[in-house]
Amino acid sequence: MSEIQILPEHLINQIAAGEVVERPASVVKELIENAIDAGADQIFINVLEGGKQLISVLDNGQGMSPEDALMALERHATSKIKTLGDLESIQTLGFRGEALAAISAVCNFELNTCRLEDEGGFQVRVEGGKAPRTAKLGFPKGTKISVENLFFNQPARLKFLKSTKTEQLHIHELVIRQSLAHPNIQFKLTQDKQLVLNLPKGQDLLSRIADCFGSEIASELVLIEHEEGYLKFKGYFSHPAQARSSKRWQHCFVNGRWVKDRVLSQAIYEGYKTLLMKNMHPMFFMSLTIAPKEIDVNCHPAKTEIRIKNPALIHTIFSTQLQKALKEAGRRRFFTADEEAEARRGEASTVREAFMPGSPPPPQAPSKLFVEINDQLGFSGAPPKPAPKPENRPEPPRAPLNRPEPSEVLPFLAPDTPIRPQPSHLGQSSPFSAIGQLAGKYILAEGGERLILVDQHSAHERIRFEEIRGDFYAQRLSTHNLMIPLILELPPTDGLLLEQFEADWNKLGFIITPFGGNDYAVKEVPSILKDKDVGGLIRSVLDEMSRFGRSGKMEIFFNEVFERMACHSAIRAGQSLSLPEMQSLLNQLAGLDLQIHCPHGRPVLVEIGLNELDKRFKRIV
Ligand SMILES: Nc1ncnc2c1ncn2[C@@H]1O[C@H](COP(=O)(O)OP(=O)(O)OP(=O)(O)O)[C@@H](O)[C@H]1O
Ligand SMILES: [Mg+2]
Missing domain, CATH: 3.30.565.10 (Histidine kinase-like ATPase, C-terminal domain)
Incomplete structure (x- = not known):
C-alpha cells in the first residue's frame, strides 16, 4: 500500500x-x-x-x-x-x-x-x-x-x-x-x-484620525493630494516637528487595504529627508488608489503585503510631492505673516530703528562675520545673499560636466534635488525682526505677534547645507581624479545597470569604465567623496537600483557629507552676533524652503505666540 x-x-x-x-x-x-x-x-x-x-x-x-x-x-x-x-x-x-x-x-x-x-x-x-x-x-x-x-x-x-x-x-x-x-x-x-x-459612519479621513488619535494631532497634519495617470493619493502627514520615536502612527492604505510596503515607506522617508532627527519617524495616514492591475495583492495569505509593478514611478511621485508639500507647510507655519501682523511688524521695526540709529543695514547687505567665516573655510557663497552668480565662481578643476536637463530624472536621485533659494524668495526679508541674542546661542526675534528663538548654529547650518548642496548639483563643486583607479568586481546585472546609466553617473562626477570581465575601473569621483568608501557606495546604489529601479542611497550619502561640511562651516554657539548679523541670518533663512530644521533634523527655531504669553501672564485663562 x-x-x-x-x-x-x-x-x-x-x-x-x-x-x-x-x-x-x-x-x-x-x-x-x-x-x-x-x-x-x-x-x-x-x-x-x-x-x-x-x-x-x-x-x-x-x-x-x-x-x-x-x-x-x-x-x-x-x-x-x-x-x-x-x-x-x-x-x-x-x-x-x-x-x-x-x-x-x-x-x-x-x-x-x-x-x-x-x-x-x-x-x-x-x-x-x-x-x-x-x-x-x-x-x-x-x-x-x-x-x-x-x-x-x-x-x-x-x-x-x-x-x-x-x-x-x-x-x-x-x-x-x-x-x-x-x-x-x-x-x-x-x-x-x-x-x-x-x-460614526460618514466621516472623512481627517475626522477619523481625530477620533482615533485626538484632535491635537489631527490639526497639525499636512494634507497632500495628488492625481497622476493611473494613481491618486490623499494623505495626512506629520510636520517634521511632530515626528515620533516609534513607527506606530504610520498607516498606508492601497485601494482600501492596510498594507506594509517598503516601496511606499521608503518614498515617504525620502520625502522627509534631512527634515527628521535620527531615530525619529513621521506619522502618516496615506490612502493610495491605483489601477488594480498595477499591483499584485496575492503575495501572502494575510494580504497585507503587495507588489507594486512600477516602484520607481511611485517612489518618484511620492517623494517629490511630499517634499514639496512639507516645504510649503514649513513656510506657511513660520514665515508667512498675515497682512495685519506684517503691518505691526513694520511699526515695530520703525521703533527699533529709532532706538538704534543707523544700525541695521539693508537686509541683503553682506554680513562681515559671515563673509569672514566663509572666506576662512574657502566657501564663496558667503551669506547673506545676493545669490552667487555662476560666472563669479571659481571654475572646477576638470572640464565641466554636462548639466542634467531639468526634465531628466536620474534613477538614483530625486528629480527636485538641487534645492537653491527659489527666485521668489531671493532678496526676501524675514517677517521677523531680530531683537537680541540669548546666551550667545539663540537669536530672539519678533514678528506677526510671535516671539521666535532661533538656534544660530542650526540655522546657519541649514543655510550652508542648502548652498553646498545646490553648488554640488549645479556642478560647481569639483571632481577628484584617482591616481590608482579603484577596481570593482560587480555581478553581471549590476555591471549592466552601471553601463546603462553611465551618463547619469558622469553627471554626478563619477567616471567608471569597463575593465575586462566583470571588473570596472572607477577613475574619477566627486571631490566630496575623496576619502570615502566609494566602492561600498556604488555597490549599495546598484543593489538598490536592481531591486527598486532607482536608489536614494547616493543622495543619502551625499547629504551626510554635505551635513558635515555645513556643520563645520556654520557659526558656532557661543559666538556673539550684532543685530544686523542676526537680521541677515533671519533673512537668509526666510529665503530657503526648508528652514525649520537643521540638516540633522534638529529644530532651527521655536516660537511663542501672543496667546501663550497672555496665558502665562494670566491675561487670559
Ligand atoms: N459578512 C459577510 N457578508 C456577506 N457575505 C459574506 C460575508 N462573509 C463571507 N461572505 C461570503 O463568503 C465567501 C467566503 O468568505 P471567505 O472570507 O472565506 O473568502 P473570501 O473573502 O472570498 O476570500 P479571502 O479568503 O481572501 O478572505 C465570500 O466570498 C463571500 O461571498
Ligand atoms: Mg474574506
Whole structure:
C-alpha cells in the first residue's frame, strides 16, 4: 500500500488556518474585511478575553442565501473572483476563498445571515471543522459571525497566544487600521463588555484620525493630494516637528487595504529627508488608489503585503510631492505673516530703528562675520545673499560636466534635488525682526505677534547645507581624479545597470569604465567623496537600483557629507552676533524652503505666540 495519502479536508483546513489565523486579531481582520466586501456601513465587533473566549462581528451588509452560507465555509469558495483575469483586477479585500474555511476549522463557529429579499434568517454552526449544522432563525439583514474558543482543538497554537491584554491591544490596533482605511463606515468595538471605540459612519479621513488619535494631532497634519495617470493619493502627514520615536502612527492604505510596503515607506522617508532627527519617524495616514492591475495583492495569505509593478514611478511621485508639500507647510507655519501682523511688524521695526540709529543695514547687505567665516573655510557663497552668480565662481578643476536637463530624472536621485533659494524668495526679508541674542546661542526675534528663538548654529547650518548642496548639483563643486583607479568586481546585472546609466553617473562626477570581465575601473569621483568608501557606495546604489529601479542611497550619502561640511562651516554657539548679523541670518533663512530644521533634523527655531504669553501672564485663562 502506498505510504502517501491525501489528507482529510478538515486537516487541510487546520493546516491552512496556520497561515491565515495567527491570533485573534487575524480573525477580526478577516471578518471585518468580509463585512466591508459585503457593502456594510455598520460593523460591530464584540470581544471577550482578548478574543480567546469570543469574537463576534455583526454587519449590515448584503447577507448570504442559505446555499451560499454553507458554501462560504468550503475551502477555495469565493464570490469575489472567477477567472485568472479577475485576480489581476481585484477590487475587494478578500479573494482567496479560504478565510472562513480556515477559521471554522479551529473554533466553535456560528454564522447567522439574512438578505433583504429573504423571509427569515439562516444559521450555520460548525464545531472545529466538523460537519455543519443548520437552522432557520429570525435575523435582520446582514451577517453575524461568532468565533468561540479559538484554537480549542489546536493546543500548540493556543499555547502561543499572549496575555488577554496583549491580544486586546492587537485587536484594538487592527480595528483602528481598518477604520482609518474606511472612514465612511461605522465601527463599534466592545472588549469585555466595555465600549472602547465608537466611530460614526460618514466621516472623512481627517475626522477619523481625530477620533482615533485626538484632535491635537489631527490639526497639525499636512494634507497632500495628488492625481497622476493611473494613481491618486490623499494623505495626512506629520510636520517634521511632530515626528515620533516609534513607527506606530504610520498607516498606508492601497485601494482600501492596510498594507506594509517598503516601496511606499521608503518614498515617504525620502520625502522627509534631512527634515527628521535620527531615530525619529513621521506619522502618516496615506490612502493610495491605483489601477488594480498595477499591483499584485496575492503575495501572502494575510494580504497585507503587495507588489507594486512600477516602484520607481511611485517612489518618484511620492517623494517629490511630499517634499514639496512639507516645504510649503514649513513656510506657511513660520514665515508667512498675515497682512495685519506684517503691518505691526513694520511699526515695530520703525521703533527699533529709532532706538538704534543707523544700525541695521539693508537686509541683503553682506554680513562681515559671515563673509569672514566663509572666506576662512574657502566657501564663496558667503551669506547673506545676493545669490552667487555662476560666472563669479571659481571654475572646477576638470572640464565641466554636462548639466542634467531639468526634465531628466536620474534613477538614483530625486528629480527636485538641487534645492537653491527659489527666485521668489531671493532678496526676501524675514517677517521677523531680530531683537537680541540669548546666551550667545539663540537669536530672539519678533514678528506677526510671535516671539521666535532661533538656534544660530542650526540655522546657519541649514543655510550652508542648502548652498553646498545646490553648488554640488549645479556642478560647481569639483571632481577628484584617482591616481590608482579603484577596481570593482560587480555581478553581471549590476555591471549592466552601471553601463546603462553611465551618463547619469558622469553627471554626478563619477567616471567608471569597463575593465575586462566583470571588473570596472572607477577613475574619477566627486571631490566630496575623496576619502570615502566609494566602492561600498556604488555597490549599495546598484543593489538598490536592481531591486527598486532607482536608489536614494547616493543622495543619502551625499547629504551626510554635505551635513558635515555645513556643520563645520556654520557659526558656532557661543559666538556673539550684532543685530544686523542676526537680521541677515533671519533673512537668509526666510529665503530657503526648508528652514525649520537643521540638516540633522534638529529644530532651527521655536516660537511663542501672543496667546501663550497672555496665558502665562494670566491675561487670559
Ligand atoms: N459578512 C459577510 N457578508 C456577506 N457575505 C459574506 C460575508 N462573509 C463571507 N461572505 C461570503 O463568503 C465567501 C467566503 O468568505 P471567505 O472570507 O472565506 O473568502 P473570501 O473573502 O472570498 O476570500 P479571502 O479568503 O481572501 O478572505 C465570500 O466570498 C463571500 O461571498
Ligand atoms: Mg474574506
